[in-house]
Amino acid sequence: MGDDNIPIKFGIIGCAEIARKVSRAINLSPNSTLHAIASRSIEKARQFALKNGLSETVKIYGSYDQLLDDPRIDAVYLPLPTSLHVQWAVLAAQKRKHLLMEKPTALDVEELDQILDACESNCVQFMDGTMWYHHPRTAKMKELASDSLLFGQLKWIHSSSTFTSAPEFFENNIRVKPDMDALGALGDTGWYCIGAILWAMNYQLPTTVVALPATARNSAGVILSCSASLHWDTEQIAATFHCSFLSHESMDLALYGSNGSLHVEDFIIPYEENSAFFDFTSGAKFVDLHIGWNVKPQRVQVASQLPQEALMVQEFSRLVKGIRDSKSSPDSKWAKISRSTQLVMDAVKKSIDLGFEPVCL
Amino acid sequence: MGDDNIPIKFGIIGCAEIARKVSRAINLSPNSTLHAIASRSIEKARQFALKNGLSETVKIYGSYDQLLDDPRIDAVYLPLPTSLHVQWAVLAAQKRKHLLMEKPTALDVEELDQILDACESNCVQFMDGTMWYHHPRTAKMKELASDSLLFGQLKWIHSSSTFTSAPEFFENNIRVKPDMDALGALGDTGWYCIGAILWAMNYQLPTTVVALPATARNSAGVILSCSASLHWDTEQIAATFHCSFLSHESMDLALYGSNGSLHVEDFIIPYEENSAFFDFTSGAKFVDLHIGWNVKPQRVQVASQLPQEALMVQEFSRLVKGIRDSKSSPDSKWAKISRSTQLVMDAVKKSIDLGFEPVCL
Numbered sequence: 254m255g256d257d258n259i260p261i262k263f264g265i266i267g268c269a270e271i272a273r274k275v276s277r278a279i280n281l282s283p284n285s286t287l288h289a290i291a292s293r294s295i296e297k298a299r300q301f302a303l304k305n306g307l308s309e310t311v312k313i314y315g316s317y318d319q320l321l322d323d324p325r326i327d328a329v330y331l332p333l334p335t336s337l338h339v340q341w342a343v344l345a346a347q348k349r350k351h352l353l354m355e356k357p358t359a360l361d362v363e364e365l366d367q368i369l370d371a372c373e374s375n376c377v378q379f380m381d382g383t384m385w386y387h388h389p390r391t392a393k394m395k396e397l398a399s400d401s402l403l404f405g406q407l408k409w410i411h412s413s414s415t416f417t418s419a420p421e422f423f424e425n426n427i428r429v430k431p432d433m434d435a436l437g438a439l440g441d442t443g444w445y446c447i448g449a450i451l452w453a454m455n456y457q458l459p460t461t462v463v464a465l466p467a468t469a470r471n472s473a474g475v476i477l478s479c480s481a482s483l484h485w486d487t488e489q490i491a492a493t494f495h496c497s498f499l500s501h502e503s504m505d506l507a508l509y510g511s512n513g514s515l516h517v518e519d520f521i522i523p524y525e526e527n528s529a530f531f532d533f534t535s536g537a538k539f540v541d542l543h544i545g546w547n548v549k550p551q552r553v554q555v556a557s558q559l560p561q562e563a564l565m566v567q568e569f570s571r572l573v574k575g576i577r578d579s580k581s582s583p584d585s586k587w588a589k590i591s592r593s594t595q596l597v598m599d600a601v602k603k604s605i606d607l608g609f610e611p612v613c614l
Numbered sequence: 615m616g617d618d619n620i621p622i623k624f625g626i627i628g629c630a631e632i633a634r635k636v637s638r639a640i641n642l643s644p645n646s647t648l649h650a651i652a653s654r655s656i657e658k659a660r661q662f663a664l665k666n667g668l669s670e671t672v673k674i675y676g677s678y679d680q681l682l683d684d685p686r687i688d689a690v691y692l693p694l695p696t697s698l699h700v701q702w703a704v705l706a707a708q709k710r711k712h713l714l715m716e717k718p719t720a721l722d723v724e725e726l727d728q729i730l731d732a733c734e735s736n737c738v739q740f741m742d743g744t745m746w747y748h749h750p751r752t753a754k755m756k757e758l759a760s761d762s763l764l765f766g767q768l769k770w771i772h773s774s775s776t777f778t779s780a781p782e783f784f785e786n787n788i789r790v791k792p793d794m795d796a797l798g799a800l801g802d803t804g805w806y807c808i809g810a811i812l813w814a815m816n817y818q819l820p821t822t823v824v825a826l827p828a829t830a831r832n833s834a835g836v837i838l839s840c841s842a843s844l845h846w847d848t849e850q851i852a853a854t855f856h857c858s859f860l861s862h863e864s865m866d867l868a869l870y871g872s873n874g875s876l877h878v879e880d881f882i883i884p885y886e887e888n889s890a891f892f893d894f895t896s897g898a899k900f901v902d903l904h905i906g907w908n909v910k911p912q913r914v915q916v917a918s919q920l921p922q923e924a925l926m927v928q929e930f931s932r933l934v935k936g937i938r939d940s941k942s943s944p945d946s947k948w949a950k951i952s953r954s955t956q957l958v959m960d961a962v963k964k965s966i967d968l969g970f971e972p973v974c975l
Contacts, residue, residue, distance in 0.1 A: 271904070273903055274903045274904055274905065277903065405862065408776075408839070408858065408860055408861040409774070409776075409841070409856050409858070409861060411772055411774070411854070411856070411866075413770070413772070413868070413870060415769075415770075415870060417872055417873075461827060463826070463827070465824070465843045465845070465852060465854070466822060466824070466843075466845050466852075466972065467843075467845050467850060467851070467852035469850055478769070478850070480770070480843075480852060480854070482826045482827075482828075482841075482843070482854070484826070484827050484828050489828060489830050489839070490828070491826060491827075491828035491841060491856070493772070493826070493841070493843070493854045493856075495770050495772070495852070495854075495870070497769065497770070497870075499769055499872065500769040500770060500870045500871065500872060500875075501766065501870065501871055501872060501873050501874050501875050501895070501896075501897075501898060502875070502895070502898035502899065502900075502907070503868075503870055503875050505772075505868065505877075507774075507864075507866065509774060509776060509856070509858075509861045509862065509864055510861065510862055511778055511860065511861060511862060512778075512862050513862050514861075514862050514863070514864050516866075516879060518877060518893075518911065519907065522900060522904060522905070522906065522907070523906065524906055524907045524910050525906050526905050526906055532879075534862070534863070535862075536862075537862060537863035538863065539863075539883065542634055542635045542638065543632070543635055543883060544635065544883070544887050544921060544923075545883065545884065545885055545886050545887055546863070546880065546883070546885045549885050550879065560905060562905075611827065
């Protein structure tokens with residue numbers, strides 16, 4: 254098993270801004286290494302390598318096909334505009350490259366299914382690039398929110414994911430272009446809210462999804478801001494979320510249970526890399542005369558040895574190593590999480606398109 | 615103007631649990647004094663006086679009528695079940711007693727209008743018992759949320775107000791009895807959410823209200839849990855709230871603006887009496903590589919010389935003194951706030967009754 258010590262060799266397809274963060278994460282993760290990058294222009298790829306101080310050993314390709322044809326590459330990270338995902342992800346899978354793919358995974362679940370089918374038939378590991386799932390804080394939040402005494406039964410979830418940007422973002426960014434990222438804010442920041450809500454529900458799909466009648470679009474019809482509510486009929490649990498390119502930075506997740514509540518306001522990108530916190534309240538009652546609370550929220554601090562994106566790469570590479578070196582099967586857990594998120598996103602989109610009618614899942 | 619130093623003499627009609635807190639507040643407020651209490655049974659009133667260490671000078675009445683006929687009483691605090699509000703509030707106004715009334719103000723706006731008409735035609739001050747409006751923290755939050763640079767334009771509001779209780783609450787409390795407080799959790803805790811949302815919107819009524827399809831009722835049909843979204847079409851602002859008797863204590867208000875955000879998790883009853891805080895974030899951006907934030911929320915601490923309910927009584931008594939001693943007119947501000955809140959509450963109720971259809975205001 255000498256192969257076990259050979260790190261997973263990554264290729265990055267597309268030199269997007271987010272690729273800077275993930276190339277650093279690949280280098281920080283102990284079981285992976287950056288082998289190559291590709292852009293449609295070799296000059297752009299060279300600039301990317303220079304700007305980010307990449308090692309001279311990193312191959313520079315001027316086309317995505319060239320990178321996919323490099324037999325030394327185990328896995329690709331794919332941060333292309335969403336419209337291009339299905340084409341390049343399917344090809345990557347056919348070339349037996351394991352696939353770490355930026356969110357939103359696809360324009361709709363039919364496209365995503367093409368990708369997942371290609372991964373499955375080529376024995377390729379799939380994972381989307383949602384980083385916060387991999388932070389140890391997330392595991393700690395799940396532990397407390399699953400505690401039937403401290404938290405009790407989940408009743409209600411609220412999430413927001415918003416940011417705003419300079420006017421040039423609204424002119425030029427791919428996330429507001431109908432031919433690039435047609436899902437706009439729903440695909441970009443809404444992905445996190447939907448993921449967080451599903452995470453809280455252990456990926457049980459909602460019975461009904463209804464978009465709320467407050468959607469902002471740009472002149473090309475791309476969603477700049479929207480919101481929705483999700484409902485689980487049998488459990489009488491509900492959730493709301495708000496995603497937007499028009500509001501100040503927010504990354505809120507609040508879980509309300511029968512015995513406790515949990516609040517976090519930086520769930521997607523923690524304020525700081527090395528340590529993150531959330532607030533947990535359990536068994537709160539009013540003191541006599543209702544002039545105060547018997548307990549205040551407890552601030553739970555969780556240290557992280559590596560940035561969450563490096564932990565994501567490490568987990569992905571661990572699975573890929575299992576397949577490459579030990580003939581394990583791909584772990585379908587991550588594909589299922591992506592698919593559930595995409596399904597709910599599709600339902601929100603459909604509800605908006607239907608004029609805010611409820612959509613059953 | 616020798617009368618100016620004579621405090622406002624209060625009578626309390628109904629010895630509800632909340633009357634304990636307000637009788638203390640009347641004593642703490644420098645411009646008011648508790649003159650009398652009334653219960654339908656003189657024995658119950660005596661027990662209330664004894665249990666709460668009321669002064670022996672406080673008159674004890676065995677009927678509400680007797681208290682209203684006491685000419686020395688300037689104002690009444692009325693914490694009766696909602697179903698009884700219209701009857702006793704109108705009578706109090708006719709007897710020229712200024713009216714501090716527990717929320718929800720009435721079962722619907724038609725009832726509330728009867729009360730407000732009686733107050734107006736008898737030159738009587740009206741205020742509902744929403745205490746948090748009077749905390750200096752509330753003014754500080756408004757100051758920051760109104761700052762066009764620090765906060766920018768309001769985009770989204772979320773609020774929750776929930777608590778749960780022992781099984782006997784669900785058996786015996788007036789708030790789950792259809793003949794007492796037919797509005798259940800919507801009237802009790804939902805009142806605060808709706809009030810907070812309207813407060814954030816400077817009392818501009820929403821264009822549309824739609825209840826979300828997740829309402830829990832008891833066997834008698836009283837709402838135990840519900841939620842709704844509110845929309846202001848022209849401004850593209852939206853709000854959601856969740857109110858419930860089935861979730862752990864929560865009192866969340868989150869305001870999302872174009873340049874800042876504000877979070878408070880104890881907005882109705884602060885954790886502590888003397889000092890309260892909220893979190894304010896302004897101008898947050900990601901640091902390079904999106905591996906953290908440039909700023910963290912700032913915790914804004916606001917001291918309070920008096921408990922918020924004493925500040926409420928003080929403000930109410932100040933207005934009553936103006937009328938009593940200086941022939942001022944009643945201040946209609948508080949009636950307008952109550953009426954707007956009631957109107958939105960009625961719309962939520964109607965949307966629920968219509969099967970979660972949007973209701974225009």
